[in-house]
Amino acid sequence: MAPRVALASSPAYGHLYPLMPLAFALQRAGADVHVAVGTPFHGRLDIPTRPGFPDGATIGAVTAEVMSTFPEVRDNFRERWVPSFFGNVISRHAAPMLREQWAAETPDLVIYETMFPAAKVVADEVGARALTFGITQWSPFLGSLPAVARAADGDDPRKPWEVAGASMGFDAAGYIDPFPVGLQTLSESRPETRIPVRTTAWSEPAPETDPSLFAPPAGGRPRVFVTLGTVSFGAVEALRTAVLGAARTDAEVVVACGPEGDPAALGDMPDNVRLHRFVPQAAILPTLDAIVHHGGSGTMLAAVEHGVPQLVVPQGADQFFNAEAIDRAGVGLSGASGLDVDGIAEAVGRLLGDGEHRAAARRLSAEVAGTPSPDDVARELLAGL
Structure with missing residues (x-):
């Protein structure tokens, strides 16, 4: 039986596209691959897709939810936006959908982009090996996002940035990194489990392009x-x-x-x-x-x-x-x-x-x-x- 591999991403081009060359490579290598993502990407990737984010939960709607739920973000966007937006609100919307998908179709391996930590939380619950794929330069701050997602999933009273500040580190079986060392600011702090991968440009075909x-x-x-x-x-x-x-x-x-x-x-x-x-x-x-x-x-x-x-x-x-x-x-x-x-x-x-x-x-x-x-x-x- 072919190993099942789930790739998971926030519903945004810049988050999903970097994963696609590896998704197709896993498919060529014989894996049963699907991508968990939200609209507008369902059914248009030449690879099976599964709902990973609710329809109608647009980036604009999530932004408004962040600002209403955590108004203190305005006081320090640099440190508070990412844990609030991706670690908390995105995760709270995504985790229930991933649980439903992966309870019925449990993957052997989950590969999630760094800003979609709900996938790590649910992968741990179903017993799947989880690796994160770097869509931005590595920083220990990014390693805190799974802890923020877990806190959002429970009754933790702390603010997302408070959880992030107490949870720096790396929490995954491996870090797939497309950033060449010569371009990284904090290369000395990269996870020991770094798996370098060649960056490969990918985009969907545009049928009417000149x-x-x-x-x-x-x-x-x-x-x-x-x-x-x-x-x-x-x-x-x-x-x-x-x-x-x-x-x-x-x-x-x-x-x-x-x-x-x-x-x-x-x-x-x-x-x-x-x-x-x-x-x-x-x-x-x-x-x-x-x-x-x-x-x-x-x-x-x-x-x-x-x-x-x-x-x-x-x-x-x-x-x-x-x-x-x-x-x-x-x-x-x-x-x-x-x-x-x-x-x-x-x-x-x-x-x-x-x-x-x-x-x-x-x-x-x-x-x-x-x-x-x-x-x-x-x-x-x-x-x-």
Whole structure:
């Protein structure tokens, strides 16, 4: 009988997509694989999906619930948001659904993204081996989230951040880590059970995408991709600034406004700008000369994989840490201090014009290429069951 493997993720592109190359590799290795996730991903992944989050519990609704349940979050977003949002509220919604699924179909192995600790709690209950998959740079703070999820599941009167502060460490059978060491800020504190895996860009196909996006521009013109990810914190003006700045370099500028974004909201654009709602990132990356993005881990790692120099313009969450990492590693530039159109144009011009950042990006890409592939890791994981 094939081993059962469940992958589990919050219902967000940047949380789910990084898991998919390993999910497909486990399937190729002979495992019976499913993904526990919420809408809008059910039935569209070319791999079986199971409900892992209630319909209608949107990110906006969860955000409102966090703010009403834990208003003290406003006093310290940096330390209180993640344990409250992911450790407590997301977990309270997800755990009952996972219990129902895995009681009827108990997995042998659970692999959950770091911000979905309800999966670890329920995996322990059903006796499944649980490993976490890093979708952001490792920090001992992330190791506290399963304890926060357990407290949310019981009668613990402490606030989520109080539980987190008392529970630093690592609580899983292994830590699957797609971040190259050369990009990590706290690499010395990584879990001893770290399992390196090659970062592999993946995105769902877009059926109506212009095929010319997947070939380099004609005439040797450079191409710059601009995106603020699938969750841009409503930063329409930030995206417009980034696009107009990149366009001043006279490169071909391809823009992804996001699956729920509206290209028309950006207004009139120069002739060298191509606006799209969604662009399959994995397909366009090999054609790029530079990328301007928000600093989401998935986009950052995908660009690293392909050796593309990056300008990171962070908008929130862990994106400021990623901007620092890109700048420190020399593979791009940080716009964390805020850049206007002129600043964006100057930074993108540097990435296109000098070879320093490109050479560093290629060196880091070579490090990634030497890391065990998802297929290698899948075979290792299944052999240990």
